[in-house]
Amino acid sequence: MSRTSRPPAATAIVIGAGPVGLATAAHLLERGIHPTVVESGPHIASAVRSWGHIRMFSPWRYNLDAASVRLLEKTGWSSPDLDALPTGAELVGLYLEPLAEELSAYVRLGSTVEAVSRQGMDKSRTIGREGRPYLVRVSTANGAVTDIAADAVIDTSGNWNQPNPMGSAGLLAPGEVESAAYVAGPLPDVLGQDRKRFAGKHTLVVGMGHSAVNSLLNLAALAEAEPETTITWAVRSASVRRAYGGGAADALPARGALGDRLRKLVESDSVRLIRTFTVDKIVGAAGGPSAGPATVYGHTLEAEHKLDVDVIVNATGFRPQLDFLREVRLSLDPAVEAPVALAQMIDPNFHSCGTVPAHGEKELAHPDDGFYLAGSKSYGRAPTFLLATGYEQVRSIAASLAGDQAAADQVRLSLPETGVCSTDLVENQAGASLGLTTGVLHGYSADEDVQDPAEDAPATTGCCG
Template identity: 45%
Template structure:
């Protein structure tokens, strides 16, 4: 907003893409204001901190951020190694947030964004108004902040997909909440380990997060007899079920799929295919023993009784606090309309997406951008490197450098396999872990193609995330 040059640019979320956006804005002479709901940088990444990414350090840091960190004495860890989410947060995200100093506010939950004095109906003088960002501090204090532009990099971690195959919670899913988890279990935690050791766990999903959970449960089974996984897939098992394998240009991601395959072939996991969950029922309630759960498919099939359910069916964006803005979102993916055709799993079955920037991420509401994993809506295979390129372009556009904003400065790795014709019956989005970024969404399409773990996904998960 040329008429409000002194106002900051609000960045929602102090995760990898949000902090990279702040670094890029500073590089362009603009003032960022990062609003983070958590008490530290990378709060969502820390939530899956036990998961090892399948992108290396070389793919997990933004160049502008590294320049900002250099005077602090920070050095990038061995670029050929694969950090866990916790290592990524402690070794890069927190130092970057510290270098940004007062540009980052913690404990600030954004509850709404609008044009100042204009709800979404009003046209008059709309673009001349700054944005009003409403936030609630950790102590309950409400704030109204005026900003010149908004970059929403809040991700999708807070809104996991349900068990129900139709996108709604399965009947009984809420009632079984004490036995249903939506994250990759941290089996190093004694309490979590006790819930799974010697018991049967249903793992629902077909992406990198599901692979991670299956591999972890297989490891546990070798130490705790009686530990089993029941793998629930909405599709059958085919040539590309386990991803790119040795052909994947991200070797650690390919290895993750192979580990899941080994879990099945070694008998630690049993696959239940073509199973679209419609209901969750309790089996054998009694005062003396906890009830087990049975999943019921839309076709009436019933699973064997299980003790725990891990639903890794993807993440979706929380758009509620953007309701007063005029967003242009695809009706299927909830991604920006110009970006959606590039990432739509109904059409694409490959693990790469052409690099994109401000032009594809813009909305009818000038000055608003969804970036990072949130920009992909419900689509799969988001890469951390993609997010860094997005915010480089957005910062250039906000600074008025439209030539730089339009330029492509990124080459992405490929899965190494390609095939299929997109969705054949729905998606099982998986936010996995092991992303090049470590917390995002890694959704795998319910297809015969290769839309499973994508290169360097910015996911959220446990053992191996893509980014």
């Protein structure tokens, strides 16, 4: 059954109630399709809340979805200043929470998707598969398990809870799991609620995206007030030019300013930078952080290293969680883990956020018709996702599910040109260990360093900042 011949969907399940998931529900409603949004967290936008203290480098105009705005404006909601830069908390409080309130009848919080399949058949069965409803198995904290049926499923659950390992070759470093108590997320609130954990301590930041940059800048600010605070920044690349970004050439000035500030901190030795660093092993104290620091063993091209650190900030990015989709017929690129048609547009070996074209339902389709990955999860391991891109994805998907394939195929995207969005495939590092590429969860300031799919490549790849 082709996309153009299938009957319009009446129901759809949306996995995840973040910005793109809520936007999906708004677009589905406009198309007359009943959405059910399933969110594992106790609140909507759990990932954004975790970095609510961070100010975004993209202004409001790139963070608002058109269908969501239309829904909100019916209630008398007024848009924030489109040129202002919101924090994550402001994105939630001024936009996502009012939107979730309007969509509350369709949102199930505290509900974890355990599996997705086709009703009455497993992945291997083909006869009678087309047009068969989807079955989504959902569990709640009290142990209840429910199966929900729908004509379509859009997985917008993101990758926030699936961090990349800090070890080499895409694998966990020995001791990484056992030393989890020493590891902070990519954007800890260093100057706020997490201050005690970092003040007067030695922190190792691993990664080279904007999460790493933000954490390094906040740690440096903390060190001015707490002089015993020390900072080490470890990257696997031989160059950190991408972390410093486009400076004045960046069309998003707030983003360019981050790199300029970090460069000065490194040049003044306020931040110790170790290039071409590979984490070999992490050994924590027997009693955990309260008993003493962890020892991080690693190496560079020139030497072996042994670092005693109190906290490790893992800013190495994310990868998609695909286990609960085992019974869905997916077509994913073997390297990027994105839909095959999309992967060639976003492969970080060749593309940056400035060179990814607009795309929609056609590029996101899978062999199981009516199932889609959207938002940052659709990009797999590629670090070039833009929040505005996710909104256009789900607009196109909703149009296709409603039977309006012409509208689904008319994809458009207007994004700022930026000096940071450049592709530098070789940066004076022939023969170096593969570096962590600069990643982007655009719209978000939570840009992550994602380990490049080509782990054995001889040089790092440039990407968006």
